[in-house]
Amino acid sequence: MTVTLDRNVEAFIGTPHQLFIDGQWNDAASGKTFETPNPATGETLALVAEGDAEDIDRAVRAARVAFDEGPWSRLTPSERGRIIWRIGDLILEHADELAQLESLDNGKPYAVARAADVPLAADLFHYMAGWATKIEGNSISISVPYMPGANFHSYTLREPIGVVGQIIPWNFPLLMAAWKLGPALAVGCTVVLKPAEQTPLSALRLAGLIAEAGVPDGVVNVVPGFGETAGAALASHMDVDKVAFTGSTEVGKLIVEAAGASNLKKLTLELGGKSPNIVFDDSEDAAIEGAANAIFFNHGQCCVAGSRLYVQESRFDEVVDGVAEIAKSIRLGSGLDPTTQMGPLVSDEQLRRVSGFLESGRSEGATALAGGGRYGDRGYFIEPTVLTNTRPDMKVVREEIFGPVVVAAPFSSLDEIAAVANDSEYGLGAGIWTRDISKAHALAKKLRAGTVWINCYNVFDAALPFGGYKQSGWGREMGHEVLNNYTEVKAVTTLL
Ligand code: NAI
Ligand code: MG
Numbered sequence: 001m002t003v004t005l006d007r008n009v010e011a012f013i014g015t016p017h018q019l020f021i022d023g024q025w026n027d028a029a030s031g032k033t034f035e036t037p038n039p040a041t042g043e044t045l046a047l048v049a050e051g052d053a054e055d056i057d058r059a060v061r062a063a064r065v066a067f068d069e070g071p072w073s074r075l076t077p078s079e080r081g082r083i084i085w086r087i088g089d090l091i092l093e094h095a096d097e098l099a100q101l102e103s104l105d106n107g108k109p110y111a112v113a114r115a116a117d118v119p120l121a122a123d124l125f126h127y128m129a130g131w132a133t134k135i136e137g138n139s140i141s142i143s144v145p146y147m148p149g150a151n152f153h154s155y156t157l158r159e160p161i162g163v164v165g166q167i168i169p170w171n172f173p174l175l176m177a178a179w180k181l182g183p184a185l186a187v188g189c190t191v192v193l194k195p196a197e198q199t200p201l202s203a204l205r206l207a208g209l210i211a212e213a214g215v216p217d218g219v220v221n222v223v224p225g226f227g228e229t230a231g232a233a234l235a236s237h238m239d240v241d242k243v244a245f246t247g248s249t250e251v252g253k254l255i256v257e258a259a260g261a262s263n264l265k266k267l268t269l270e271l272g273g274k275s276p277n278i279v280f281d282d283s284e285d286a287a288i289e290g291a292a293n294a295i296f297f298n299h300g301q302c303c304v305a306g307s308r309l310y311v312q313e314s315r316f317d318e319v320v321d322g323v324a325e326i327a328k329s330i331r332l333g334s335g336l337d338p339t340t341q342m343g344p345l346v347s348d349e350q351l352r353r354v355s356g357f358l359e360s361g362r363s364e365g366a367t368a369l370a371g372g373g374r375y376g377d378r379g380y381f382i383e384p385t386v387l388t389n390t391r392p393d394m395k396v397v398r399e400e401i402f403g404p405v406v407v408a409a410p411f412s413s414l415d416e417i418a419a420v421a422n423d424s425e426y427g428l429g430a431g432i433w434t435r436d437i438s439k440a441h442a443l444a445k446k447l448r449a450g451t452v453w454i455n456c457y458n459v460f461d462a463a464l465p466f467g468g469y470k471q472s473g474w475g476r477e478m479g480h481e482v483l484n485n486y487t488e489v490k491a492v493t494t495l496l
């Protein structure tokens with residue numbers, strides 16, 4: 001069984017795709033293209049122009065002209081907001097098509113993309129459209145001790161930071177494009193977006209919708225290509241004012257180096273995680289399904305996946321066996337098969353990486369209560385896996401696996417668990433399951449993580465700031481917090 005492809009999707013994957021620069025579709029300067037594979041089969045899905053330093057430079061120049069000379073910068077905030085709102089509307093009007101593209105390119109079930117990725121992306125633009133008219137400075141009374149009797153009028157202006165480079169990953173391709181583009185457009189920046197080489201298609205389709213919504217040429221440029229070439233060129237470009245990045249901590253550090261070695265561009269980084277999910281013995285039974293969803297959603301390819309499951313001793317066996325039962329019952333298959341509950345990992349590389357972690361867990365003495373290996377021999381499938389008998393120093397406990405693999409361990413008390421949960425170089429998310437609200441909030445305060453979910457997991461909203469403590473990143477995405485990362489503050493003082 002398979003979802004019938006939308007006619008637009010058939011046409012879209014049947015044609016080679018170009019770069020979107022200054023409102024025009026162009027081949028790469030080198031003429032090179034790359035293949036984006038269908039992860040359910042490993043076969044080529046579509047051909048895409050491969051952007052490199054020269055194309056990035058062209059896109060940055062277009063974004064600079066659009067920023068400096070308008071018409072984007074001359075639109076009123078209200079006009080800008082209405083255009084951004086229209087992007088959200090167009091995403092909803094093309095929801096089936098975008099969800100199918102996402103499923104084909106990334107491997108995730110169509111139903112999940114249709115229910116989560118696409119409406120969340122639309123909602124992000126709708127939410128950010130409202131902020132376009134609410135970017136404000138302050139008026140400030142000042143004292144100036146060395147100018148007694150002087151009278152001043154001081155205020156701040158909050159201005160767009162300028163030309164922004166945005167580098168996004170493949171796990172939520174459309175949604176990550178939305179998280180990045182929405183706030184940049186709301187404050188009046190212009191953008192060069194580099195989608196992940198594994199999943200360029202939905203960002204290219206979005207570029208078309210953005211143009212249709214009335215965003216002027218050069219304001220949003222989309223340049224697919226590889227990280228080491230196109231991504232690195234964006235990170236080190238002398239005329240990019242800021243880079244917003246989502247991806248691995250390893251590449252995040254390279255981007256910090258590139259910014260330091262070039263123009264000290266501003267950075268925000270949304271990086272890896274190894275998020276603890278903590279189940280107390282007084283939790284509702286729903287915690288079992290909650291713990292399974294926390295790790296298995298999006299095949300574990302979530303920066304915030306609940307990949308360390310800690311269960312209070314008296315209920316350890318019950319909860320962990322329950323999660324293992326769910327793991328064994330999950331139906332794997334192509335994202336376009338409506339009976340599929342979990343699709344393939346995104347790429348051959350990711351399959352090898354996750355398999356390497358499973359091998360390391362095995363050799364260090366962990367036990368697989370469910371799964372533990374590859375599923376089938378076609379496409380990039382991994383069995384949903386639950387590992388026990390782990391030690392805190394094992395690689396599978398310390399490092400981000402980014403696949404459907406959870407490590408489970410017992411804990412005894414509230415006093416002990418905060419330190420165990422915080423024993424990680426990451427600090428992105430955390431889950432707490434309990435009926436005792438004081439315990440939940442007391443623990444929430446102690447956790448060094450940017451997001452804490454109580455009796456739920458993977459709840460995202462455009463209004464909620466999202467980002468990491470420690471090596472999970474710098475800055476926040478979404479909510480009004482993100483706007484600070486796309487603006488500069490100017491203090492203006494007049495002697496009256
Ligand atoms: P990655 O960090 O290499 O890729 C993310 C983005 O960065 C892609 O667009 C890529 O082209 C770009 N990139 C790569 N090297 C670059 C460079 N030198 N300069 C500028 N841009 C560069 O992630 P990858 O290799 O796809 O996955 C590796 C691991 O990273 C995963 O197993 C997972 O642990 C983590 N990851 C975390 C994500 C998150 O949401 N925080 C998303 C994707 C991966
Ligand atoms: Mg990489």
